[in-house]
Amino acid sequence: MNIGEEEQDIVIVGGGICGLATALALHRKGIRSMVLERSESLRAAGVGIIMQPNGWRALDQLGVAPKLRQTCTEIPSKGELRCLKRMELMSTLAEALPAESVHLGCRVVSIVTDPVTSDPVLQLHNGTLIKAKIVIGCDGMNSIISKFVGVNPPKLFSRCAARGFTYYEHGHPFGDKFRVHDACGVALGQLPVTDKLAYWFLTRSLTSQDLSDSKKDPTYIKQVSVEALKGFPEKVVEMVKNTDPKALYLTELRYRAPWDIARAKFRKGTVVVAGDALHAMCPFISQGGGASLEDAVVLARCLSEKLKQADNESGDGRKKLTEEAMDLYVKERRMRVFWLSLQTYLIGLTLDNMSKMKRVLGIAGLILMFGNQKSHTDYDCGRL
Numbered sequence: 001m002n003i004g005e006e007e008q009d010i011v012i013v014g015g016g017i018c019g020l021a022t023a024l025a026l027h028r029k030g031i032r033s034m035v036l037e038r039s040e041s042l043r044a045a046g047v048g049i050i051m052q053p054n055g056w057r058a059l060d061q062l063g064v065a066p067k068l069r070q071t072c073t074e075i076p077s078k079g080e081l082r083c084l085k086r087m088e089l090m091s092t093l094a095e096a097l098p099a100e101s102v103h104l105g106c107r108v109v110s111i112v113t114d115p116v117t118s119d120p121v122l123q124l125h126n127g128t129l130i131k132a133k134i135v136i137g138c139d140g141m142n143s144i145i146s147k148f149v150g151v152n153p154p155k156l157f158s159r160c161a162a163r164g165f166t167y168y169e170h171g172h173p174f175g176d177k178f179r180v181h182d183a184c185g186v187a188l189g190q191l192p193v194t195d196k197l198a199y200w201f202l203t204r205s206l207t208s209q210d211l212s213d214s215k216k217d218p219t220y221i222k223q224v225s226v227e228a229l230k231g232f233p234e235k236v237v238e239m240v241k242n243t244d245p246k247a248l249y250l251t252e253l254r255y256r257a258p259w260d261i262a263r264a265k266f267r268k269g270t271v272v273v274a275g276d277a278l279h280a281m282c283p284f285i286s287q288g289g290g291a292s293l294e295d296a297v298v299l300a301r302c303l304s305e306k307l308k309q310a311d312n313e314s315g316d317g318r319k320k321l322t323e324e325a326m327d328l329y330v331k332e333r334r335m336r337v338f339w340l341s342l343q344t345y346l347i348g349l350t351l352d353n354m355s356k357m358k359r360v361l362g363i364a365g366l367i368l369m370f371g372n373q374k375s376h377t378d379y380d381c382g383r384l
């Protein structure tokens with residue numbers, strides 16, 4: 001992008017799952033947007049992503065589900081359950097967008113409100129200023145857009161997660177089952193992507209070394225993961241040992257407290273947030289990505305309904321309708337993401353090995369409020 005000043009209608013900050021899905025949802029409604037992504041290429045940290053029925057409903061609305069279904073095995077379950085390659089998901093979303101929608105290598109360093117027009121103004125790392133009518137912050141956990149709208153930053157959780165892909169030239173021995181092995185505070189989940197590719201994730205207590213540069217070193221990730229698996233079935237230990245080093249990630253877990261989600265504003269003027277920027281949560285129910293796709297569908301639906309009415313409006317009338325659309329979106333999403341974050345928060349309490357009290361509270365909360373622990377997958381975000 002050239003250095004200078006420019007004006008845009010809708011700017012989406014962040015070209016991850018949520019940013020791309022939001023741009024696509026808007027595009028399907030005939031609304032143009034510009035995605036700014038700080039990385040030089042689409043970034044798919046974490047290799048695999050479990051997609052549950054609610055996520056597939058959103059992908060159906062975005063029109064990309066049929067293509068994605070061809071890339072991964074269906075896992076027998078109550079509803080549609082598959083593990084997608086993250087990169088496949090991101091490139092499918094990006095390819096469905098008009099050319100030049102996504103601007104790579106564009107890091108937003110600040111956002112302010114124009115004192116005259118009260119429109120948001122974004123500053124990029126190279127000094128470029130972009131004045132936008134609407135800004136949608138899909139910039140993940142450490143979102144500068146959610147800081148601008150006044151949301152508390154996510155908190156660090158006491159566990160971390162390693163994830164990887166293991167390729168089996170002659171097919172893996174796991175069939176089409178999703179299995180979780182659990183022992184001594186370590187949980188290892190393992191499921192097929194295809195007949196030859198298995199995805200696994202491992203959660204364990206966080207150490208200070210996990211927060212250092214070691215977390216980017218595949219040798220370190222593999223070594224500590226294998227050490228954590230003492231006593232686990234040999235087949236799964238071998239799977240971790242044989243992981244492709246380029247497909248190995250270690251992440252500390254962060255979450256936004258459910259009470260922050262219940263009361264935060266999520267919108268300031270014509271700036272709003274979606275995806276992890278709104279509902280950062282620990283991955284215990286594998287819903288952050290699915291919920292981000294739902295956000296995209298609901299936000300585009302709310303915006304397109306109101307913007308249709310704005311055709312004959314002046315600047316102020318249009319702004320008012322935009323704010324109303326964003327408030328409708330926040331209202332529709334708040335309780336959905338509150339319950340998701342509460343469920344993951346309670347599961348997190350049950351994993352606390354320092355406090356028996358917290359574990360009891362977590363178990364009691366889950367029994368009382370989440371008798372059906374899978375009901376979050378029944379959610380339908382509705383038509384785009």
Ligand SMILES: Cc1cc2nc3c(=O)[nH]c(=O)nc-3n(C[C@H](O)[C@H](O)[C@H](O)COP(=O)(O)OP(=O)(O)OC[C@H]3O[C@@H](n4cnc5c(N)ncnc54)[C@H](O)[C@@H]3O)c2cc1C
Binds near residue numbers: 144163
């Ligand atoms: C260990 C783990 C396992 C998970 N497993 C699952 C799962 O199985 N199923 C599931 O549904 N969810 C899962 N999740 C959650 C899921 O990964 C996230 O909810 C999802 O990736 C959120 O997408 P996003 O687009 O909001 O954020 P991100 O994927 O973080 O994308 C944000 C994008 O914004 C860009 N960006 C950030 N700041 C700026 C800036 N200033 N300027 C420009 N660009 C910027 C980043 O480079 C990035 O590309 C898991 C999460 C973790 C940590």
